[in-house]
Amino acid sequence: MTTTYIGEATSRVDGRAKVTGRAKYAGEPDIANLVYGYVVGATVARGTITAIDATEALSVPGVLTVLTHENSPLPVSRRSYIDEAGSPGETFIPFRDNRVRFSQQPIALVLADTFERARYAASLVRVEYDQETHLTDLEAALTDAYDPPWRVLLPPIPGPRGNAEKALAASAARVDVKYGAPAEHHNPMEPYASTAVWEENGTLTVYDKTQGVKNVQGFLCSQFDYDDDELRVLSPYVGGGFGSGLRPQYQVFLAVLAARELKRPVKVTLTRQQMFGLCYRPFAIQRVALGASSDGTLNALIHDAVQNTSRYEHYCESTVHWSPLLYKCDNVTVSFKLAQLDLTAPADMRAPGAAWGLFALESAMDELAVELEIDPLELRLRNHAETDQVRNVPFSSKALRDCYTQGAERVGWSRRKPEPRAVRKDGALVGLGMASGVWESPQLMASASAVLTLDGALTVSSATADIGTGTYTIMAQIAAETLGLPLNQVTFKLGDSSLPRAPVEGGSFTAATVGPAVQAACLKVRDQLFGLAQRIPNSPLAGVTSDEVVADDGHLRSRKDPSRAVSFADAMQNSMVNEVEGTATTGPDPKQQGYGTYTHSAVFAEVHVDEALGTIRVPRMVSALAAGRVLNPKTARSQVLGGLVWGIGMALEEESVIDHKFGRFMNHSLGEYHVPVNADVHDLEVIFVDERDDVVNPLGAKGLGEIGLVGVAAAIANAVYNATGKRIRDLPITLDKLL
């Protein structure tokens, strides 16, 4: 009798817009009188700008102005702002002064009436620098690594337990290994773009590429001294974010700066090259030491990480947070340090911290398994953590054992030979490797509103985002089911700062955070409808209590006697009401504090290695995940597939290369920075194991945006070891490392 949408494999409701090209992204609104802004970037990594000569640029027909630090005074802001995804230190603001802090730093903005003229004029801007010696090599900066001021939004670094050094020394088996990881760039398919529309009344409408319209609104209002109702940020479609859009990027600042200056709409789009001057996943050097008894019981775990940050911000990640959590171990010490480089600040990139942390941990576990001659999967099972030893609380749910079992069975783990180089297929060496994955599953505070009109159309809104995650669809599903309406009568609106507040879309917490708010707002509508229904003379629902009532097929119906029902339309019409509205704000239930709420996975990879040439193929991966209730198996599977593909890139291809002579990322193009292509991807299987969780949030659902990636690089690296006997500890595993 109930309308079921939650848990259904519903096709995306924004699908038609996307496959027809009608979905409009930030640089695409059709605005009259538009001015194009083209960024000029610094060609040195560190120093002072001594001269910017825009004379030639300004002589290009159609060029309106060239903005630089010399002619762009910023208003004094009286408004405070805290970046939802920020780090301690100083946010980079373009044109604030004449300092160059990183190569490709934006130092001028050319504004012209066509894109081509702006681009051409930009190439004519002449800049002189007083160059300073820069440092861009993390290895060289290690001696100056420091304990950073911590990022508020991250839990504190887990403190030590027991005595890890002593236990390590006393262990029967030991590994103590260093792992290296390169910088990686997010490279969403859509380059960053903003269209800042100067309205007649002096307000601004800003179409931005962002994962958080409220965060951008807050930033712009504070920078330019606007009230919330004077500046609106819109972002209905985002061409991928992966963390790069959590914080405002510099082009939105420049677009607004220029729009205010010219009192015309301004569009600033970054080039793909300029995308490599934006944030990135930092370089990481890690040490993992594991000590175990001969039966595989972990006795000691030490995990140290050093990552880079910029000179102006202390960007930290939860790299070493997962090791004390994932396996049972009584003696644990972890540390995290930063070293400053003359680069732009890193930022969260899909599973920040866990991506690098679990690469190291899960590789080390594999090395330990080899040392002990114990099956790597068996080693995980033997050290399975039944409780959250970091906070000394139980897990709200943890069906990781089922992930191991089901994933192992699907991939055929039992056919794996423990000794390397034991299996061949068509001349290639075959290997199987596995890794555990873990990621947090928090619920944050969010608001949503629901409006039901007489014609049966339901519009639900929240200022969240859909960056390809499927937010539009799952929120519509939740709303449709809660109010018992057909899906095609439900519209979910997001990406508008004037909508009820929601946090940035990141951290895999959107389903858990906005979902409950949507549900609660719809329930408020239902309650109002119920009240209206009971006002009908001789109402079929007279005497029925509110907990007896369900919303189904556009009706309020008694659960006990389904024939007693009132349609929404009748309820509203009787009271001459045209629309019913509900707004709700939800947040985490305090009881969640008593639990560790995490998503878990077990990922298995099969690799084929051409021994002579060193080339690696990944013909098969299986990822089994414990993610609570899966709201939409179709979009959920896609999220995980995306994470697995990212894992292939992380393991085998991706690396942002710096030439330290110039202090500059050199492979700044999609031709030279390799993300996986279609031919790199073969058989990927996703299994969602049953897991019920009544604590994690009212929906019982856990986020899936990031868990899919966690551990994959290790699974592949471990498979490469199983195939070849070669242990590669520096990513990416390119063929030269196997020759």
Add this chain to the structure above:
Amino acid sequence: MRTARGTGSAQPTSALAPTNAITLHLNGAPVKLDVAPWTTLLDALREYLHLTGTKKGCDHGQCGACTVLMDGKRVLSCLTLAIMKDGATVTTIEGLSTGETLHPVQQAFIDQDAFQCGYCTPGQICSAVGMMAEGHAHTADDIRELMSGNICRCGAYSNIVAAIQQAMRPSEGSVKP
């Protein structure tokens, strides 16, 4: 020497090169456009014709997001100068559906969830239509290889292949290889 050409410093910025009038047979209708030599077909579509369905992912021919069909063949509009294509027949993503009826490839992409953020999607779809017309994809591996010129950072490749396979099945009827 040819290779020494064009490497000198920029010319003085006096007048910009004049525009030329071109006609494109765009999505079934003739469209007249005045374009400067330096305007790519991609920018002509997006900035001058306001057909933003075709996407700019890299502007250097390295991602495939700008793929359109030119005289039936899939090409990259970011590396095409509009001025060189006077009289060409161009089909963009906007021209693939008929009214509200989706092209079978578009429908298959929805059915198979072959997209996430949607930004590479128009290029993927136009590329798939072009690939099917080329007639060289016979196996799943062929599809993977021949679609490798379209990058998807969301990693929807598995479903993209499944969508193309769906569209290529004879039972789908109207799609001819």
Add this chain to the structure above:
Amino acid sequence: MNNFSYTRAGDVATAVREVSGDDAAVFIAGGTNLIDLMKENVTRPGRLIDITRLPLARIEELPDGGLRLGALVTNADTAYNEQVERRYPLLARAILAGASAQLRNMATNGGNLMQRTRCLYFYDRATPCNKRDPGAGCSAADGFNRMHAILGASEQCIAVHPSDMCVALAALDAQVQVTGPRGDRTIPFGEFHRLPGDTPQIDNTLRSDEIITAIDLPPRGFADHYAYLKVRDRTSYAFALVSVAAALDMKGDTVVEARLALGGVAHKPWRDMHAEEMLKGLSVTKDHFEAVASEIVREARGFADNSFKIVLAQRAIVRALQHAAAMGRQS
């Protein structure tokens, strides 16, 4: 991208005349490399001469039994041409290993020869490059040089030619037909591209007033025993670390004639005639192939990030020869 004027040439004579009279003029056909370079301001021609309407877009048999590939035929049309597939499959394989389907649909045969290196420093005006600005220095030599040359490099330049098609053309002994104000000229393929020497800014021996009209393939296509092996950092849509075009004419298990050309290792497709001679009369064993491979890389010199190419090249040569030899035989 600079401000340039645009004209079209309707015939070859006009094209030649236009380009001869104007230092700032270059030809544009497919544009897949030129427009890329112009957007990066690596090259800034003042005038583009559109040659796409020249009558150079046919593939036709030559009287000697060879095949003439018009300079304006697209790479895709060339690879899928029935005669090329049947008689010169090595060339078809090589073309299909390069770029992407879309690029192959746009790029022309002439353009494929003319394409420039993809060296990161050449492409980035923020870093000195002797090819782009003679005398400025080579940033790759002591920089990130994974993709760079191990053979034939000079102090001035260690860039590689990025083409796959050219590697096969080199192995097949193609000839480049060009024409200019001084008439027609035939350039043996091996003489078309140059080594950098002291003039890295000059990629090839085409004169500034000449145009490529066709690429002629000799009658022998080695269709019975061939292999194009491309080794790269991802499965597709990436330039070669090392590529090998191998072709054999065999009698039983003995090599009558061998052709071997390497890509990704030098400023031009690399052929070692001496090594090819070595294989003549030898049986198609791994040992013999390894000996030839060693010979080919005997003077190879690696840089900080690409020394692995020396071993990789050797193994790729052996693998390619093995594939070529094994074709059509019971395994």
